[in-house]
Amino acid sequence: MAPYPPSAYTLGAGPVLAPKDMDLVALEASARGALGEMAYAYYSGGAEEGRLLTENTSAWQRYHLVPKVLVDVSEISTTTTVLGEEVMVPVIIAPTAVQRLASLEGELATARAAALSGTVMTLSSLSSTPLQDVASAGQGAPQWMQIYILKDRARTKAMVEQVAESGYKALVLTVDAPVSGLRSHEIRGGVHLPDDLELPNLANASAARAQRDGFMAVVSQEFDPSITFDDVSWLAGLTDLPVLVKGVARGSDAVSSLSAGASGIVVSNHGGRQLDDAPATATVLPSVVEAVAGRAEVFVDGGVRRPSDVMKALSLGANAVLIGRPVLWALAAGGQDGVTGLLEWFTHELRRTMALCGVRSIDEIDASFTQRVPTST
Numbered sequence: 477m478a479p480y481p482p483s484a485y486t487l488g489a490g491p492v493l494a495p496k497d498m499d500l501v502a503l504e505a506s507a508r509g510a511l512g513e514m515a516y517a518y519y520s521g522g523a524e525e526g527r528l529l530t531e532n533t534s535a536w537q538r539y540h541l542v543p544k545v546l547v548d549v550s551e552i553s554t555t556t557t558v559l560g561e562e563v564m565v566p567v568i569i570a571p572t573a574v575q576r577l578a579s580l581e582g583e584l585a586t587a588r589a590a591a592l593s594g595t596v597m598t599l600s601s602l603s604s605t606p607l608q609d610v611a612s613a614g615q616g617a618p619q620w621m622q623i624y625i626l627k628d629r630a631r632t633k634a635m636v637e638q639v640a641e642s643g644y645k646a647l648v649l650t651v652d653a654p655v656s657g658l659r660s661h662e663i664r665g666g667v668h669l670p671d672d673l674e675l676p677n678l679a680n681a682s683a684a685r686a687q688r689d690g691f692m693a694v695v696s697q698e699f700d701p702s703i704t705f706d707d708v709s710w711l712a713g714l715t716d717l718p719v720l721v722k723g724v725a726r727g728s729d730a731v732s733s734l735s736a737g738a739s740g741i742v743v744s745n746h747g748g749r750q751l752d753d754a755p756a757t758a759t760v761l762p763s764v765v766e767a768v769a770g771r772a773e774v775f776v777d778g779g780v781r782r783p784s785d786v787m788k789a790l791s792l793g794a795n796a797v798l799i800g801r802p803v804l805w806a807l808a809a810g811g812q813d814g815v816t817g818l819l820e821w822f823t824h825e826l827r828r829t830m831a832l833c834g835v836r837s838i839d840e841i842d843a844s845f846t847q848r849v850p851t852s853t
């Protein structure tokens with residue numbers, strides 16, 4: 477495994493901060509061509525009319541970054557820690573299902589790219605590669621495993637044991653999918669699991685169901701819609717791993733999650749795939765951060781598309797962001813190198829954003845760097 481990229485760059489005398497450009501719109505178009513329409517419909521869509529999909533990205537644009545000037549920014553570091561583990565950049569790979577739809581190597585390629593870039597990959601429990609194989613491929617950087625509490629508790633428990641044995645550093649419990657959102661694009665696009673792919677972390681029947689009836693059927697028939705905060709306690713009691721609760725939009729739910737034994741919160745609306753009229757994550761992040769009040773780490777995903785969005789999220793109090801669809805586009809268009817390139821871009825251009833804002837390290841980013849764009853009346 478190649479070593480992590482250097483974390484501190486000298487902007488003046490040393491290596492120059494050469495521009496690294498990335499056109500995410502072109503990347504998505506190229507991914508679409510590689511994916512074909514069915515896989516593209518699955519990856520790209522949001523729930524119902526896709527309002528939240530648009531809103532998640534535009535909400536970041538409703539914050540300005542307020543630069544500080546005359547700070548010596550000749551040395552910039554994007555290194556930070558998440559749950560006590562060092563990462564080279566506060567950009568984490570969000571769990572997204574069935575990455576072998578995007579490339580043959582699927583989750584293995586993503587895990588290798590994350591390890592090379594020195595950041596966390598979160599594996600979906602609906603991955604198309606066994607969690608043990610992904611753990612081996614991603615050695616060299618911490619990895620997290622996303623989990624749903626299934627109606628089949630024995631299966632859930634067995635998965636937790638496998639996750640711990642395989643060396644994952646955290647469990648990410650997704651709670652915003654008690655039932656599936658109405659994924660019109662999936663219904664209209666006839667989205668289903670191709671016959672040559674599997675869902676090896678779930679029961680054999682799950683893959684057969686996803687092949688026959690699509691992914692919404694797996695969510696609705698296998699995920700337990702009765703779970704409450706007591707089940708967060710149940711899960712946390714099964715393992716020594718920290719449990720993050722993903723899919724939180726309210727401060728009070730964050731506080732209840734922590735009281736139930738969670739170690740952190742992911743502010744998320746599942747990339748706009750569940751409740752179409754939920755608020756954008758950039759909008760609710762500050763209230764969750766306020767309620768958590770420094771007692772635990774808070775992460776956020778949804779519509780993060782630019783290094784400046786990362787800077788905004790950190791300024792609003794997040795410890796790191798997660799990115800979903802951009803990784804899928806990079807994987808489909810360029811495989812492992814594509815994902816490595818995307819993470820390099822985020823890292824490299826986050827340095828530029830930090831330099832332009834007058835901050836040299838992640839811990840210097842505070843609330844003073846963001847300001848809401850005034851609304852016109």
Ligand SMILES: Cc1cc2nc3c(=O)[nH]c(=O)nc-3n(C[C@H](O)[C@H](O)[C@H](O)COP(=O)(O)O)c2cc1C
Nearest residue numbers: 519570571572573600650746747778779799800801
């Ligand atoms: C195709 C796709 C599959 C996803 N699968 C899962 C999943 O299995 N588990 C989960 O917790 N979230 C899942 N998500 C949600 C992501 O983890 C994340 O919350 C979301 O993609 C972030 O928004 P972004 O795509 O705008 O970056 C999925 C998202 C997409 C686009």
